[in-house]
Amino acid sequence: MGERPAILWLRRDLRLADHPALTAACASGRAVIPLFILDDQVETLGAAAKWRLGQGISSLSQAIEEKGSHLILRRGAAADVLTRLIAETGAAAVYWSRLYDPAARARDGAIEADLKARGLEVGTFPGALLFEPGMVQTGTGGFYRVFTPYWKSVRDRRVDPLVPAPARIPAPASWPASDRLDDWALGAALRRGAAVLPRYTEAGEAAALARLDVFLAGAIADYQAERDYPARAATSGLSEALAIGEIAPHRIWHAAQHARERGAGDGAETFLKELVWREFAYHLMVHTPHILTRNWREEWDSFPWNEDAQDLRVIAWTRGRTGVPFVDAAMRELYVTGRMHNRARMVVASYLTKHLLTHWRIGMEWFADCLTDWDPASNAMGWQWCAGSGPDAAPYFRIFNPETQRKTYDPQGAYVQAWVAEGQRNPPQGALDYFDAVPLSWRLAPSDLYPAPVVGLAEGRQRALAAYESYRSES
DNA sequence: TAGCTCGTTGGACAA
DNA sequence: TTTGTCCAACGAGCT
Numbered sequence: 001m002g003e004r005p006a007i008l009w010l011r012r013d014l015r016l017a018d019h020p021a022l023t024a025a026c027a028s029g030r031a032v033i034p035l036f037i038l039d040d041q042v043e044t045l046g047a048a049a050k051w052r053l054g055q056g057i058s059s060l061s062q063a064i065e066e067k068g069s070h071l072i073l074r075r076g077a078a079a080d081v082l083t084r085l086i087a088e089t090g091a092a093a094v095y096w097s098r099l100y101d102p103a104a105r106a107r108d109g110a111i112e113a114d115l116k117a118r119g120l121e122v123g124t125f126p127g128a129l130l131f132e133p134g135m136v137q138t139g140t141g142g143f144y145r146v147f148t149p150y151w152k153s154v155r156d157r158r159v160d161p162l163v164p165a166p167a168r169i170p171a172p173a174s175w176p177a178s179d180r181l182d183d184w185a186l187g188a189a190l191r192r193g194a195a196v197l198p199r200y201t202e203a204g205e206a207a208a209l210a211r212l213d214v215f216l217a218g219a220i221a222d223y224q225a226e227r228d229y230p231a232r233a234a235t236s237g238l239s240e241a242l243a244i245g246e247i248a249p250h251r252i253w254h255a256a257q258h259a260r261e262r263g264a265g266d267g268a269e270t271f272l273k274e275l276v277w278r279e280f281a282y283h284l285m286v287h288t289p290h291i292l293t294r295n296w297r298e299e300w301d302s303f304p305w306n307e308d309a310q311d312l313r314v315i316a317w318t319r320g321r322t323g324v325p326f327v328d329a330a331m332r333e334l335y336v337t338g339r340m341h342n343r344a345r346m347v348v349a350s351y352l353t354k355h356l357l358t359h360w361r362i363g364m365e366w367f368a369d370c371l372t373d374w375d376p377a378s379n380a381m382g383w384q385w386c387a388g389s390g391p392d393a394a395p396y397f398r399i400f401n402p403e404t405q406r407k408t409y410d411p412q413g414a415y416v417q418a419w420v421a422e423g424q425r426n427p428p429q430g431a432l433d434y435f436d437a438v439p440l441s442w443r444l445a446p447s448d449l450y451p452a453p454v455v456g457l458a459e460g461r462q463r464a465l466a467a468y469e470s471y472r473s474e475s
Numbered sequence: 476t477a478g479c480t481c482g483t484t485g486g487a488c489a490a
Numbered sequence: 491t492t493t494g495t496c497c498a499a500c501g502a503g504c505t
Contacts, residue, residue: 138502138503138504139503139504140503142502142503144502144503145501145502145503146481146482146501146502146503147482147483148481148482148483148503149482149502149503149504228484273483274483277483342484343484346484350485385483385484391502392482392483396498397485397486397497397498398484398485398486398497399485399486400484400485400486401485401486401487404485404486404487405485461486
């Protein structure tokens, strides 16, 4: 192939199907050099997400090999890495799928301008979102701040069709050097006593597609009725694949639409809404990027949150030792599996921000460190919604009672038993895995006594209500 | 324009 | 046991 090659810069799109940038690169008539850059200035991932990213890269690398190609790994500032690789390979074009967080947008915009100024062809493509920012506006040209109008405006829109994976990826005459993935040590930051996470993770595009198929064949029909029960296998489990693009939201959208037409009505509709919640989070992040770091409603800026992550009760929260069974089960599920059921996320966030009057940012940072499905837009929106500082009219007196939640959504105690070993004669494996996972320095053992509550639920609720009342009357 | 309706996810209590 | 009502009241988005 005489043409100069194209670089396919992969980021949060670790798949081969439904990948417009890959499709365009393969159709360009050029040889394609797939590249992943570990850009430490932008890849500010927490420990679990970084480990999970490594799993995704490994899986994608194998899939690319099967297409007659190689995934090149390089580390450094993306602009520098690209410049060097272009010099090494004589590449004349760079393709990538667009990202939407402020840091990546700034970086990518500068790189695009620079490459174009140097005469290179740059192709940027959608792929991570169903509806890109700018495609969705209110009637007056603004952006949506409330989910339901957003949902109504997108629910009947056309979504890009699916694109099959290329049969093969055209290879260059010679390959540039690549780092070894193992040398990146992406799991090094996991402060874990043992490697428990792999027992709960299936990485890669093939695994994600299989998971979707399983969900479509079963749980989707009862999704609306069952999804709130954290001990039941009622959800798709696709969040971590979606977070690094092992599956395209388009694939999920079309599959769910198909299921809806075939009679999985309410379940499919509710599931589609969840997918659109992710879109809405990105919509908010693009229009109000401060949602990632500061109170979305600035009238909360002077609220006297506890901001001490070393507060003993906050530490008890992170370690699943608050003495509130539903909260502790959820926090241990997070630590062991890298994920947490959605309802449990709301309950633990409400508990931290209200019963413990602790800043949502502290909770979000712990989630960032522990989640394998970490997504900045969804997490910032979720935490601010729970805290009451976000774009939602949730009244301050809405405080989840974790005991009421447990009685309603875990009536048989299956969720708590699955994750809290203390007091059980024969704890299940997951509950025991927690004690393998935690660092020795935490000094925890299954034979420990289960702790007394760090704060009474009624007392915590009253304290939160009083704090809000006092804050409102002062401001 | 001004008015109207509604807002993912709740809790406590009364009847 | 289940169902209804109130909590307090703003602002988004539509007509």
